[in-house]
Amino acid sequence: MDKEYTFIMLADDDEDDRMFFIDAFNEIKISTKVKTCQDGEELMEYLNNNDSVLPEILFLDINMPKKNGLECLSEIKANQRFRNIAIAIYSTSSSDEHVEETFVKGANVYIKKPNDFNILKKVLSEVVTVNWQYQTSGMNMDNFLLRL
Amino acid sequence: MKKLSVNRSGFLLIVLFVVSSALMFFMMGLAYKQLEKLRENTNWMYHSQNISLNLEKLYANLKEIETERRDYILDKHFSDAASIIKKKVKHNDALLQLLKLSMDDHPGQQQNLAILQNLILRKYDLVESTFGDSLKVNATTVEEKKTSLLAGKYLMKAINQKVEEMQNIETRLLVQRRSAFLYSEKQTPVYFYVISLFTLGILGFAFFRIFRDFGLQVSANRKLKIAIETSELAEKVGNYGVWTFYAKSKEYVFSNNLLTILNIQMDQVSRDAMVSLMPEEDAKKYLTMVDKWRNGERTEPITLRYRDSDGNYKYLRTITERISSESGEAFLLGLTMDVTSETLSREELSRAYSDLKFYNESSAEAEKLGKFGFLQWIPQDKKFWFSDNFYRIFGMEPQHDPHDLRDFYSAIMNENTAESRSIIKKMIAGKPVEPFSQRIRRIDNGAIRYISITPKRMIEDGKVSYLTITKDITEETLDKQSLEDQNRILNANNQELQAFNYVASHDLQEPLRKIETFISRLIDEDFDNLSDNGKEYLERTKSSARRMRNLIDDLLQFSRSTRGENVFERCNLNQQIEETKDELQTQIEQKQATIIHGNLPVIQGIPFQVKQLFINLIGNSLKYSKADVPPVITISSIITDAKDEPLLAEKNRGKFHKIIFEDNGIGFDNNYSEKIFQLFSRLHGKNEYEGTGIGLSICKKIVENHKGYIYAEGQPEMGAKFILFFPVNIQ
Numbered sequence: 001m002d003k004e005y006t007f008i009m010l011a012d013d014d015e016d017d018r019m020f021f022i023d024a025f026n027e028i029k030i031s032t033k034v035k036t037c038q039d040g041e042e043l044m045e046y047l048n049n050n051d052s053v054l055p056e057i058l059f060l061d062i063n064m065p066k067k068n069g070l071e072c073l074s075e076i077k078a079n080q081r082f083r084n085i086a087i088a089i090y091s092t093s094s095s096d097e098h099v100e101e102t103f104v105k106g107a108n109v110y111i112k113k114p115n116d117f118n119i120l121k122k123v124l125s126e127v128v129t130v131n132w133q134y135q136t137s138g139m140n141m142d143n144f145l146l147r148l
Numbered sequence: 149m150k151k152l153s154v155n156r157s158g159f160l161l162i163v164l165f166v167v168s169s170a171l172m173f174f175m176m177g178l179a180y181k182q183l184e185k186l187r188e189n190t191n192w193m194y195h196s197q198n199i200s201l202n203l204e205k206l207y208a209n210l211k212e213i214e215t216e217r218r219d220y221i222l223d224k225h226f227s228d229a230a231s232i233i234k235k236k237v238k239h240n241d242a243l244l245q246l247l248k249l250s251m252d253d254h255p256g257q258q259q260n261l262a263i264l265q266n267l268i269l270r271k272y273d274l275v276e277s278t279f280g281d282s283l284k285v286n287a288t289t290v291e292e293k294k295t296s297l298l299a300g301k302y303l304m305k306a307i308n309q310k311v312e313e314m315q316n317i318e319t320r321l322l323v324q325r326r327s328a329f330l331y332s333e334k335q336t337p338v339y340f341y342v343i344s345l346f347t348l349g350i351l352g353f354a355f356f357r358i359f360r361d362f363g364l365q366v367s368a369n370r371k372l373k374i375a376i377e378t379s380e381l382a383e384k385v386g387n388y389g390v391w392t393f394y395a396k397s398k399e400y401v402f403s404n405n406l407l408t409i410l411n412i413q414m415d416q417v418s419r420d421a422m423v424s425l426m427p428e429e430d431a432k433k434y435l436t437m438v439d440k441w442r443n444g445e446r447t448e449p450i451t452l453r454y455r456d457s458d459g460n461y462k463y464l465r466t467i468t469e470r471i472s473s474e475s476g477e478a479f480l481l482g483l484t485m486d487v488t489s490e491t492l493s494r495e496e497l498s499r500a501y502s503d504l505k506f507y508n509e510s511s512a513e514a515e516k517l518g519k520f521g522f523l524q525w526i527p528q529d530k531k532f533w534f535s536d537n538f539y540r541i542f543g544m545e546p547q548h549d550p551h552d553l554r555d556f557y558s559a560i561m562n563e564n565t566a567e568s569r570s571i572i573k574k575m576i577a578g579k580p581v582e583p584f585s586q587r588i589r590r591i592d593n594g595a596i597r598y599i600s601i602t603p604k605r606m607i608e609d610g611k612v613s614y615l616t617i618t619k620d621i622t623e624e625t626l627d628k629q630s631l632e633d634q635n636r637i638l639n640a641n642n643q644e645l646q647a648f649n650y651v652a653s654h655d656l657q658e659p660l661r662k663i664e665t666f667i668s669r670l671i672d673e674d675f676d677n678l679s680d681n682g683k684e685y686l687e688r689t690k691s692s693a694r695r696m697r698n699l700i701d702d703l704l705q706f707s708r709s710t711r712g713e714n715v716f717e718r719c720n721l722n723q724q725i726e727e728t729k730d731e732l733q734t735q736i737e738q739k740q741a742t743i744i745h746g747n748l749p750v751i752q753g754i755p756f757q758v759k760q761l762f763i764n765l766i767g768n769s770l771k772y773s774k775a776d777v778p779p780v781i782t783i784s785s786i787i788t789d790a791k792d793e794p795l796l797a798e799k800n801r802g803k804f805h806k807i808i809f810e811d812n813g814i815g816f817d818n819n820y821s822e823k824i825f826q827l828f829s830r831l832h833g834k835n836e837y838e839g840t841g842i843g844l845s846i847c848k849k850i851v852e853n854h855k856g857y858i859y860a861e862g863q864p865e866m867g868a869k870f871i872l873f874f875p876v877n878i879q
Contacts, residue, residue: 016662023669092657095708096756115664115697117672 005031006128009055011043011072012036012090013064017113020120021059028125040067044075047082054082057128059090060107062098070101077106088127094145103144110145164354171347175340182336189329196322199250199257200315202243206264207311209236209243210271214300217278221293230279240268257317264310271303380405388485395444395478409464409486411456427453437466441480446470451487463491512536520619525553527576528611541599541620543590559588561596578612580605585621598625646707653704660700663693695838702842706827709757709849716854716878719753721807725783728762735770745783749805752878757850764843765870769811771837772868782810787876795859796873803876804856810869816862824860854878 010021018036025034035055037043043060044067046052058076062069069089076082087107091098094112102110109127114120123146213236216229244265251257278296380403383389389406393399400417407414412421419438423431430452437447451465465485472478512535515521521538525531532553536546542559553572560568564586574581583602590597603616667690678686725745729736736743743766751758766781773779785807790796796804816824816831823829825848828841844860847870851858855875862868 014658016665020665092661093654113661115661115668117665117668120665 005033006057007053007055008032008034008057008059008128009043009046010034010036010059010061010090011038011040011064011069012059012061013039014061017061020117021124024117024121024124028121028128030125030128032128039064040069040072043067043072047076054085056084057086057088059088059111059127062089062091062093062102070105073102073105073107088146099145100141103141107144109143112146161354161357164350164357168347168350168354171343171350175343175347178336178339178343182332185329185332189325192325193322195250196318199247199318202247202250203311203315203318206240206243206247206268207308209240210268210307211304212236213271213275214304217275217300218297220278221296233275233279237272244268254317254321257314260310260314260317264307264314267303267307267310271300271307274300274303379403386485388483391482391484393441393444393480393482395442395480398442406484409462409484410454411458411460425455425457427455430454437468441468441482444470444478444480446480451491462486462488516540518619519621520617523553523616523618524613525575525616526611526613527578538618541597541618542588543592543595556591559591561587561589563587575603575614578605581614585625598622646710649703649707653700653707656700657697657704660693660697664690664697667693698838699840699842702840702846705760706842706846706849709760709846709853714754714853716752716754718750719755719758720750721748721758721785724748724755724758724762727759728766731759731763732766732770735767739770739773739779741770741773741779741781743781743783746785748783748785748807749787751805751854751874751876753854753874754850757853761847761850761872764847765809768843769809769813769868771839773811773813774865777812780812782808784808784810793873795871796857800875804873805876807872807874808869809872810867812867815864815866815868816860817864818862821860821862825858 008025010018012018012021015038018038021036022034025032035046037046043058047054060069060072069091073087073089076085076087086109089098089102089107089110090113091111092113094110099110111123111127114123127146213233216233220229244261247261248258251261274296379390383403383405387409389409390403391406392401394401402414402417410417419435423434426434433450434452437450440447446468447466449465449467451463454462454464456462463486465487466482467485468480468482470478471481515535515537519537519541521541522533522535523538524533532551534547534551539546542556544555567584568586571581571584581603583600585598585600588597588599589595598621600619600621601616602619603614606613606615667686670686671690675683675686722745725743725748729743735741769781770779785805787803788806789803790800793804793806820831824831825844826841827845829845830839830841832839848858851872851874855878857873859871860868861871
């Protein structure tokens with residue numbers, strides 16, 4: 001990356017999770033800028049705003065009120081404007097239906113929310129360091145679900 | 149056969165023969181007579197000719213004598229005149245003799261002859277007188293010469309006249325006789341001709357009759373031959389033999405086929421021989437019959453058993469009749485038929501009939517018990533047949549008078565009228581009809597019953613017929629309905645529970661995760677700031693949280709393994725093991741475990757469940773390993789047949805994949821081999837080994853989802869063995 005920082009966004013309705021997320025990135029030695037939204041609607045509003053700076057990576061929770069992660073995913077992938085945004089599903093659930101659906105809808109990776117802060121840091125730094133642009137080919141279900 | 153009129157013909161022929169013989173005789177007589185006449189005639193002719201000739205000769209001689217005399221008188225004679233005359237006289241004597249003889253029968257001619265003779269004698273006298281004076285030849289004067297000549301002339305004239313007269317008479321006689329002869333001669337050919345024709349006619353007729361009789365005889369013979377051959381053939385075809393018994397000569401004559409039927413030679417036939425070939429009571433009857441036959445009496449038709457020399461059992465039926473022939477001789481005509489096959493068929497038939505009766509009765513009972521009935525309908529003939537129980541199903545009494553489908557219409561409920569109508573129409577059109585079910589209202593008590601109707605369309609003699617089986621399925625239907633209701637309720641409950649389970653597990657995870665994360669943050673940041681108690685409390689809190697996490701994870705697993713449709717896909721177990729090993733990588737390395745697996749099969753399974761199963765099993769083996777022994781886990785697989793597996797025995801049939809997970813861990817008391825699969829059941833305290841008691845329940849659930857079976861075997865300190873059976877073919 002030849003920018004000063006990586007712009008990262010998170011859409012998650014859980015206040016605690018948002019807090020963990022920001023804290024984790026604060027402790028990761030990668031230069032990042034983090035923005036959070038609390039539901040799908042807020043996210044799409046932001047993205048659709050022409051003045052907004054688009055994130056490089058979007059962490060998307062699935063279970064959100066108003067508009068859930070799946071709907072957002074569909075909308076984002078349908079819009080050419082957002083094609084450069086790498087999407088990481090960031091969810092409590094690791095149900096197969098969710099994994100499959102998000103994979104099919106074009107998410108780049110699926111992350112199950114870890115229950116340990118340190119693991120969270122590890123996961124997040126891994127996701128951020130991957131150059132997702134070069135990862136689009138060769139994606140298959142085996143790689144989709146992030147495993148450490 | 150027409151009676152041949154040979155006898156009459158014979159008589160006629162004899163008559164004809166006699167007649168024609170008579171005619172022949174007659175003709176022969178005629179011929180003979182005619183020949184006689186001819187002979188006579190010829191004789192007469194010859195006779196007359198002879199007389200004429202002799203007379204002529206006589207005259208000629210006399211003339212010559214006269215000439216000689218004359219010549220003598222006239223001196224113109226030969227020297228031998230006397231001898232010539234002598235010769236002539238001698239000849240004349242002979243002739244006269246002859247003439248005399250010939251004219252024996254005719255007195256007239258005899259007289260004439262006598263006269264002639266006299267004349268001739270006078271002539272001789274004259275001649276003598278002339279020649280008497282031979283020496284005095286010249287003495288005679290011319291006058292004397294003239295007188296002698298004249299006398300001679302007159303004499304010759306008289307002789308000539310006489311001769312002529314005699315000749316005329318002869319000629320007349322001849323003519324007379326000839327004309328008579330000619331007359332008869334003319335008649336005779338005509339007689340001959342007519343009689344010949346007649347005789348020929350008779351002969352011809354006779355020949356004709358003979359020919360015809362001959363022809364009739366030949367054709368009668370031929371007919372007879374045909375009749376005989378037909379009779380023999382009839383015997384063979386009809387499997388009977390004809391025999392005759394001549395009362396007079398006490399002789400039996402058997403036809404060839406009879407001997408064939410009895411399988412006996414003619415010379416072997418005797419009363420004793422026959423008796424020996426029959427069972428005792430039949431032999432007795434036979435003897436009675438034979439006695440009657442000896443007297444020329446006929447017997448009533450009777451069937452007797454007979455066992456021929458080859459041991460074949462036969463039934464023979466004998467019929468006898470008295471016959472009087474034309475010639476008056478009476479004989480007994482017997483017909484013995486081989487009725488073995490008919491008798492045996494009859495016995496078979498009656499057996500079959502009683503079988504059928506029994507079958508019918510059992511069938512009637514069966515349909516009562518089974519609560520089904522039959523209907524047979526031939527639409528083209530408008531013919532119906534209903535079994536007894538068919539009526540009962542509809543609430544009617546079994547009836548045996550012909551009935552119509554319409555009698556049952558009142559049982560059809562409104563909701564089904566249209567369907568019933570269309571089905572009946574189809575059947576009338578002879579089309580195939582699918583089985584169907586309906587509700588009916590019983591005709592006697594109006595109760596609602598469920599019936600199933602299975603029509604079977606058949607074609608007999610080119611006509612469509614329907615054999616319909618109607619079954620009262622009310623009990624089954626109601627049971628099914630109640631079962632279905634119960635099932636619905638159960639399913640609904642189940643689903644609620646599962647939903648609850650899932651949601652609970654899932655939703656519980658959230659706060660738990662927070663707790664864990666905050667605990668980890670607390671430990672990371674402020675652990676050192678805590679008091680000793682505080683540190684301990686924190687540690688215990690952490691471990692409780694972890695336990696809760698495990699419980700929730702397992703519950704979530706469990707709920708996942710029970711909910712949803714089971715969609716089977718191709719599942720390569722080797723691949724699943726590899727993925728499991730990846731998943732448990734950390735523990736495997738930690739324990740320095742070795743996992744060995746043989747070539748595992750590919751099965752039809754639910755991949756994520758199979759993986760969970762393997763994770764749980766291998767995870768357990770890793771967890772319950774001996775403290776100082778690196779775990780070695782062996783996984784093997786064979787194909788086996790249910791009947792060879794004591795564990796499977798009554799449960800199932802067919803082939804199974806038998807997969808064995810074996811480890812060298814701490815094992816367990818085999819008495820708990822079933823208990824360990826129960827939910828929340830544990831063999832160790834939570835302080836000894838971690839665990840929720842859910843893992844093996846999940847394994848069992850998963851194996852059952854795959855229509856398989858799981859068993860455990862173990863010995864304390866000797867490791868544990870888990871045996872999985874997956875059916876080779878999941879239906």
